[in-house]
Amino acid sequence: MQIHIQSINPDFFTPASSEVWSKNFELHANSSYLIQAVSGSGKSSFFNFLYGLNNRYSGTILFENKSISTFSESDWTNIRKQQISIVFQGLRLFPELTAFENIQLKNGLTNHKSKPDILEMMSRLDIAQLADKKAETLSYGQQQRVAIIRALCQPFELLLLDEPFSHIDNNQINNAIALINQEVTQNNATLVIASLGDTYNINYTKTFLL
């Protein structure tokens, strides 16, 4: 998906000068981008703008040359099912559901993956044995891996990962990145990762400092 960002600025706080705010740039398919920033500079806000959760900004964001401010609620619902997937910084898993149920909830919208596919992805990130555990009983690092797999269980053209590996050890980060790269390639998608500093050994098309 071709994404044009035209000098956007949040309305609800005044950000410091950066390579994102008030700038014009494009995000292309089959490319990876890193948004590197200190805490509080607006990474999650930028993701929320792209994901349609927040529209309090000036400037324009275009998906395939169409301004996203014109999208209706059902347009966004379709986009979130078919085009953009996200791992929230706060994960947003349902604590009362098991790890597998959390993933299946998302997968059920499009039936993108089969049950063995999901379990295979879970075992690659070493959480298959936790499939039937309730999310609230998992550690934050385990929950992060569940959220990553959930985000991969739909077709997407843009994958937004908001500090996805903050509580995961390096070994599992490598496994996760391998899985993510594989899925991004399969989907010919754009990958945008937000991080506080780590670059996670990914070959980025471009790094934005925020």
Add this chain to the structure above:
Amino acid sequence: MIDTLLKKQVHKSQLLFFALSSSLGLGILLVVIQLFIDTQSIFNSKNDLLGNQNLIIYKDLGRNNAFTDAEIAELEQQPFITKTGGFTHGTYRVLASVTFPNHAGITTEMFLEAVSDQFIDITNKDWKWQPGDREVPIIIPKNYINLYNFGYATSSGLPQINEKIIRQVPIDLTLSGTHKTENFRAYILDASEKINSILVPESFLKFTNKSLSPNKTAKISRLILDVINPSDPKLLEFLNSKNYKYLSNDVKNSKLSYVLKLILSIVLFIGLLITILSMYLVITNINLLILKNKQTITQLHFLGFSKSDIAKVYHTIALKVLAISIIVALVISIILKFVFAPYLSILQVEHSFLSIVYLVIISVIIFIALALYYRKHTNTKIGLMIQPNTSLLTTEI
């Protein structure tokens, strides 16, 4: 799975309580509607008991007591009078004789009157006469039959009669006008409690008046009024100011009917009130439920679940509560119909299953109307919740 997430704050006992409180309101509503339908016949003007929407007025004796055209026109202009009809009387002498087999006949002088057919409380296809017909139907006051049965017949040894065989009694009428005298056969078609007179069809009276006494004009000395409410103080005041007399019995009956209607209306109002309150209760509860699940709702929406996917769960809950309420209310009102039946039969209400059909139709309409309302309400609430910027997620910077 979305069901379990969105229903996690729902307590079955709570929903049951809401369903029962709605059924109470809806039940009262349906019972009163049913009573209204069932008792329609006694409020109807065709019934002698309560439906007395007619008032017969006359002037004091001792003066020229005929109503002039101007007076009738004035009466018709009053807002509380819908129709007026004059009693026309025969302009000739009437001699009626009845012959019983094996008994000496009775001969009596009497009179004939006619009133517009729309005021006659007897629906009988034989109530008609046209020139050339041999027999004339007559309606007499019901108390004449009593007078005959318990007074005359017992003392003179004549057989007693009832309303059925009275039709078979042949009556010979001899009508002597200024111009000529004619004989007619007549029979008693029915007896009326409402109109205290001896009535023949209007067409018969017009014809005989014209042919027997062509030079006499018929005067209208009594008027029958079709009124909205015979006990209306404005009407009675008007009649008093004009010095018109009326039968107080008619007014009493109408007061009874008015009180009955008033009671039914009050109960209907209470039923409506309870229904509205219980609806409000259900809506408040749905609001609470949606509010309690705000986080879940927004998260599901941002995961890709549409508004209707989410709202459907709450629609189902509301529909179930509503369906239980309506079914319970309907069952209660149908049971009560049979409980009330003996009491209503005292009021001469015919037992009919038609009201159940109406009740079912009304229930279906209420169900659809409330279901649409709940649906709209839930959609609006959820719609507000999942708007951008109002979500819990946007607090992350």
